Amino acid sequence: MNGFTASELNELRNQFPALHQSIYGKPLIYLDNAATTQKPQLVIDRITKYYTFENCNIHRGVHYLSQEATAAYEDVRAKVAGFIHAAKSEEVIFTRGTTESINLIASSFGKLLFETGDSVLITGMEHHSNLVPWQQLCKNHNGELLVAELDERGEVSMEQYGKLLEQKPKLVAITHISNALGTVNPIKEMIAMAHANDIPVLIDGAQSVAHMRIDVQELDCDFFVFSGHKMYGPMGVGVLYGKQKWLEQMPPWQFGGEMVDQVSLHETTFNQLPFKFEAGTPNVAGVLGLGAAIDFLQQTDLEKIGLHEMIILNYALEKLKSIPGIRIIGNAAERAGVISFVVEGTHPSDIGTLLDKMGVAVRTGHHCAQPVMTHFNVPGTVRASFAAYNSLAEADIFVEAVQKAVNMLC
C-alpha cells in the first residue's frame, strides 16, 4: 500500500482552509502538527452548526434542543468507543485533553490504590503531562518515581524496564510515541510485561491516535488518553479511556453537575459511569467537533495517513542529514513523523525564527520534555512534525529553508 496519490492529497489539503494562506508573503508550510493539527472544514462546520442552531446544555433538559444535543453528544461517545475499539461506551470519559485525563487518573486512581512508599514507573521520554502528576503523586506518598532510561538512540532499555517492574510499582505510565523524538514504544510488549507482574498500564496516546489504528482491547491497556486538537479536532476536549473494572472502583475527582445521583445537605451518592467523571457543563461543541474529526480520520483512512507520513519523514530525514553540522536527536528503529534536530553552533530558536520568515512553521525549545533535552545534552531542538496533509514538495521547501538558515547563521 502507498501513501496518497497527488490528486488524493490535493483533495485532502483542500479540506483545510488554514493551509491556503501566506505568511510573510510565502505559502504556509505547517510542520508543527505534534503541537496541534489544523482543522478540516467539516470540524469547523460541525462546531458552527452547534452554536448556530443546536446550542443547549445537555442531560438535564426536557425540551427539543436539549434532547437533540444530548443525543448528539452521546453519539460521539459511542463513535469514540468504536474508533479505539473500547468494549463499552461507558469506558469513554470526555475531558479537556490528555493532561486533564492524566491528572484525573493520578488523583482518583491515586486515592484508590496508593499507600505510603508506593511508586509509579514511567520512561525517560515522557511529556511533562505524563511526568509531573506521577512525580507529585509519588512525593505525596513518600514513594519513588521509577524511570526506565533512554539509550543514545532515544529508545527505552527493555532490560531495565523489566528490572524496574520487579520493584512492583502501582502503575506504569508510558507514552506511545515521544513528542520530542518520534520514538514509537513497543507498548504491546511493555503492557504484557507489566501485566505479568499484575501492574496496570496507562498509555499516553496524544501523539499516536491520529497516526495509527488504536485498539485498546488488543493492546489490553488499562487506560488510554488523548487530545482532540492533535487529531484534527478542536482544542479543549479529550478522552480518557479506562477499563470498566478500574473506573467503577475509582472515586470521582470533581464534584457537581451531572456526576451526582442523590444530594442531601450532608450526603451525596454518585452517578454511574461515565457521568461520574464528568462534573459540570461539558464542552458539547468540542465533543461534537471531535466526532467530526473521527469522521475525517475514518474517511481519509488512518493506515494510509500513517504510511504517507512515514514516506515524508524518511524523505526529509535523508535530505536533512546531508546538511553539514546537523545533528538529529533521536534515532529509534521504530519512529513516527517527528524530526528533532540541532545545528552545531546555533540556537534552535534562531533556526526556528529564520524558518518562520520563510513561511515554514516548526517548533523550537524543550517540547515539554526537559528530561529528554537533559539526556541528549541540548538546550532544546528544532522539531518538524508531519500530518496527513503535508507533501514531499513541502519537505523539499523545509530542507532548503534549513540549509538557508544554516548558511546565514554559520
Ligand code: PLP
Ligand atoms: N503527552 C504528549 C506525548 C504530548 O505530546 C502532549 C502535547 O504535546 C501532551 C501529553 C499534552 O497534551 P494536551 O496539552 O493536549 O493536554
